[in-house]
Amino acid sequence: MRTRVNRIELFGTTRRVTFGPGLNIVVGPISTGKTSLLELCRIAFGASVHDLPPEIAAISAIHADLTVGEIQFDVLRPLTDTRKEFVTVRLGGNTLSLTNDASSFRPEISRASSRKERYSEWLLSMFGLPKISVPKAPTKDDSEPTPVSIRDYFMYCDLPKEEIRTQVFSHKDTYKNNKRKYVFELLYGLYSAEMANEQARLRDVRAIRAQSEIHVRAVDAVLRESPWGHAAAIAKEVAAIERELQLLDEARAGVAEASMRNYGVEGLRNEIRELDEKLEVVERAIRELKADRTRKKRLLAQINVQVTKLSRAMTARMALGQLKFILCPACGKPVAEDRVDVKHCVLCTQAIDLSEPSLEELATEQSRLAHQIDETEEILEQRAVELASAEVDLAELVASREALGQRLDTVLSHYVSDRAQSIADIASREATLRERLEQKRKIFEFVSNRQSAEDQIRALLEEEDELLAAIRAFRRNTGDAEIRITMLEREMSRILLRLNPPGFIDASSVTINRKTYLPEVGGRTFASLQSEGLTVEVNIAHALAHHIVESKLGGKLPSILFVDSPSGAFGRDGYDPRRVEAIYRELRAAVEAIDFQIIVVDTSIPRSMEESVVLRLSETERLVPD
Amino acid sequence: MKAEFFEPSVEGKARALVLIRTFSEPASDQFLDGWAKLFRIDFLVRYPGVLKSILENRSRVAMFAIRKLEESQMDTIEERMLMHKWGPWDPSHYAHVGWLYSTGLITSARKGNMTRFQVSETGVDVAERLRENEDWGHVFARAELVRAHVNLSARGITELIEENMPRFDRSRVGEYI
Numbered sequence: 001m002r003t004r005v006n007r008i009e010l011f012g013t014t015r016r017v018t019f020g021p022g023l024n025i026v027v028g029p030i031s032t033g034k035t036s037l038l039e040l041c042r043i044a045f046g047a048s049v050h051d052l053p054p055e056i057a058a059i060s061a062i063h064a065d066l067t068v069g070e071i072q073f074d075v076l077r078p079l080t081d082t083r084k085e086f087v088t089v090r091l092g093g094n095t096l097s098l099t100n101d102a103s104s105f106r107p108e109i110s111r112a113s114s115r116k117e118r119y120s121e122w123l124l125s126m127f128g129l130p131k132i133s134v135p136k137a138p139t140k141d142d143s144e145p146t147p148v149s150i151r152d153y154f155m156y157c158d159l160p161k162e163e164i165r166t167q168v169f170s171h172k173d174t175y176k177n178n179k180r181k182y183v184f185e186l187l188y189g190l191y192s193a194e195m196a197n198e199q200a201r202l203r204d205v206r207a208i209r210a211q212s213e214i215h216v217r218a219v220d221a222v223l224r225e226s227p228w229g230h231a232a233a234i235a236k237e238v239a240a241i242e243r244e245l246q247l248l249d250e251a252r253a254g255v256a257e258a259s260m261r262n263y264g265v266e267g268l269r270n271e272i273r274e275l276d277e278k279l280e281v282v283e284r285a286i287r288e289l290k291a292d293r294t295r296k297k298r299l300l301a302q303i304n305v306q307v308t309k310l311s312r313a314m315t316a317r318m319a320l321g322q323l324k325f326i327l328c329p330a331c332g333k334p335v336a337e338d339r340v341d342v343k344h345c346v347l348c349t350q351a352i353d354l355s356e357p358s359l360e361e362l363a364t365e366q367s368r369l370a371h372q373i374d375e376t377e378e379i380l381e382q383r384a385v386e387l388a389s390a391e392v393d394l395a396e397l398v399a400s401r402e403a404l405g406q407r408l409d410t411v412l413s414h415y416v417s418d419r420a421q422s423i424a425d426i427a428s429r430e431a432t433l434r435e436r437l438e439q440k441r442k443i444f445e446f447v448s449n450r451q452s453a454e455d456q457i458r459a460l461l462e463e464e465d466e467l468l469a470a471i472r473a474f475r476r477n478t479g480d481a482e483i484r485i486t487m488l489e490r491e492m493s494r495i496l497l498r499l500n501p502p503g504f505i506d507a508s509s510v511t512i513n514r515k516t517y518l519p520e521v522g523g524r525t526f527a528s529l530q531s532e533g534l535t536v537e538v539n540i541a542h543a544l545a546h547h548i549v550e551s552k553l554g555g556k557l558p559s560i561l562f563v564d565s566p567s568g569a570f571g572r573d574g575y576d577p578r579r580v581e582a583i584y585r586e587l588r589a590a591v592e593a594i595d596f597q598i599i600v601v602d603t604s605i606p607r608s609m610e611e612s613v614v615l616r617l618s619e620t621e622r623l624v625p626d
Numbered sequence: 627m628k629a630e631f632f633e634p635s636v637e638g639k640a641r642a643l644v645l646i647r648t649f650s651e652p653a654s655d656q657f658l659d660g661w662a663k664l665f666r667i668d669f670l671v672r673y674p675g676v677l678k679s680i681l682e683n684r685s686r687v688a689m690f691a692i693r694k695l696e697e698s699q700m701d702t703i704e705e706r707m708l709m710h711k712w713g714p715w716d717p718s719h720y721a722h723v724g725w726l727y728s729t730g731l732i733t734s735a736r737k738g739n740m741t742r743f744q745v746s747e748t749g750v751d752v753a754e755r756l757r758e759n760e761d762w763g764h765v766f767a768r769a770e771l772v773r774a775h776v777n778l779s780a781r782g783i784t785e786l787i788e789e790n791m792p793r794f795d796r797s798r799v800g801e802y803i
Binding site for chain 1: 635636637639640643699701702704724725727728729730731752755756759760761762765
């Protein structure tokens with residue numbers, strides 16, 4: 001994928017370096033800051049800011065103008081690794097603030113401590129590369145996971161001075177070599193994010209299984225020391241105890257019933273029941289009598305009121321009835337006595353209604369009422385007698401009921417004291433059985449847990465097998481990868497052929513080892529190549545071949561290469577200007593063949609390469625002026 | 627209005643005579659002052675329960691006087707009265723008092739806008755004949771308790787009734803009390 005450093009500005013100095021697409025050469029004598037410039041370019045792409053050389057201590061931050069794919073963006077990155085400092089990215093109109101990705105990558109901690117995205121993770125997404133973790137030990141699928149970061153991909157874009165003669169992309173560092181191989185597999189389709197997930201799942205499954213196995217072993221250890229058998233036997237024992245408990249319950253109930261019969265308890269109870277029924281009848285009768293008495297008293301009061309009224313009416317009639325009008329109520333003058341007869345009104349002279357009851361009739365009514373009062377009072381007296389007798393009955397019944405209750409209590413207490421021993425025996429037997437039952441149930445649970453742990457282990461083993469099969473199947477099914485690796489071999493061989501190193505036989509002699517993913521020439525490993533110049537040429541050819549193949553296949557490898565001192569690497573003895581020139585020629589050919597940026601720093605360069613020089617440093621014109 | 631149910635009766639005439647007799651003396655300066663007072667004292671005589679609770683709350687002396695009341699009649703109401711604008715009312719009393727006047731049992735006089743009633747000598751004789759009857763004796767007893775302990779203006783008596791009778795509601799004009 002197109003990857004470019006367009007410009008880099010060093011804060012704290014006045015230095016600003018502009019790079020173009022294609023080949024960019026920085027030339028200058030030793031100790032003028034060439035290597036530091038490459039280091040700063042790597043930092044712009046997410047490399048660590050740890051252990052920076054002292055000569056760039058004056059630089060507080062870098063400001064880089066970068067291109068990834070079709071996107072151009074600005075990065076402002078401080079050269080300190082504290083978490084307070086942020087990497088600022090300006091992309092289009094947006095400004096992102098990301099964490100300064102300097103400390104070692106620990107996913108679980110970083111997620112908890114910082115909510116902000118890391119710059120290196122952001123870059124991974126810019127390149128469209130997956131965020132995955134791989135086993136630390138490549139041969140053990142379930143070994144501790146380690147993430148594949150953007151720096152691991154950039155290993156393929158870097159030929160540092162101290163490694164260009166001796167190592168292929170840091171292959172002598174075990175940790176880096178592991179990552180280098182994973183990146184190779186990811187790039188060439190030998191490994192994938194899905195497979196990483198399956199490996200992660202395998203790790204989890206094995207961890208859970210290990211725990212379950214520890215549990216089972218612990219349970220086994222306890223069981224070995226104990227007389228308990230397996231779950232089924234314990235279940236049988238539990239059932240036996242339960243049955244015995246039930247029998248005990250039944251026996252107790254039977255014994256109690258029979259004994260109570262012997263003591264005459266049942267007879268007493270029946271008597272009490274009969275008494276209670278009688279009591280209820282008497283109580284109900286008393287309630288009714290009392291209600292009747294209240295009703296009668298109310299009636300008596302009403303009759304009395306009527307009698308009073310009658311009495312008053314009669315008296316008033318006798319006192320007032322004979323009186324004659326002597327004054328006219330209208331004018332107050334005397335009224336003539338002989339105006340009318342007794343059958344007419346003295347005032348209006350109209351006939352008087354004589355239909356109102358006579359004094360005799362009123363007297364008859366009065367005596368009728370008096371008789372009614374007598375009758376009612378008689379009934380009331382009778383009710384009082386009945387009530388008194390009923391209350392006596394009630395008192396007697398209550399007394400008998402109490403006596404019977406006491407008798408029953410006495411009989412029962414005798415029964416209890418007589419049976420106390422056997423009751424206690426049964427109770428103690430029951431307590432023992434219950435305790436044993438509880439114990440057995442716990443053991444049963446314990447043993448059952450072991451059983452379920454074993455079942456889980458079995459299920460986990462099955463899942464492990466499936467996962468391993470899937471992983472193996474994926475590793476087998478990499479036909480396309482083989483084609484790609486063959487392309488790489490051919491490309492590398494073609495470049496190496498043009499570099500024309502001594503002792504190089506033919507194109508077919510360049511191979512990539514399918515286990516180490518390291519180049520081999522003429523059947524010899526990189527480490528066993530004697531000539532210093534040859535290792536540089538192999539390294540250059542190998543790196544260029546990777547980028548060319550990746551570019552042709554549309555891969556995601558950052559299409560940029562940093563090369564430090566290809567000429568110096570030949571050493572004094574092996575130095576041959578023609579071979580150095582050939583290397584530079586191949587670098588140029590590569591940038592012409594594909595969309596590729598190469599930044600080379602060197603002490604001296606072939607004359608033909610002068611036009612590609614972007615910066616010339618010297619003792620007086622250092623990268624970071626004193 | 628239920629005034630049409632209140633027809634004059636012999637008992638009504640007799641009770642009006644008892645009240646005027648109790649509150650006045652013949653040929654003296656003692657009168658029963660006005661119709662309103664006649665209605666209010668009649669109410670206390672007809673509602674012995676209300677009279678009892680007024681006496682209980684009135685004074686220690688009044689409390690002791692309750693003993694003179696006939697216990698069996700405490701819960702009864704002899705004859706209901708109507709609620710009028712200013713208090714208890716019985717329209718039949720207009721006929722009763724008119725009859726008492728025409729038969730010469732009472733006399734009347736005016737003081738300003740108020741009509742005052744006074745018993746005549748004949749009225750005293752007739753009242754004494756009524757008193758001989760035990761049942762009328764109770765009515766006399768109540769009327770005398772009222773004169774002794776609740777001899778207030780018509781308005782004063784109405785306020786006492788209001789304080790001592792929870793269901794007494796002046797707003798229910800025309801309803802039975």
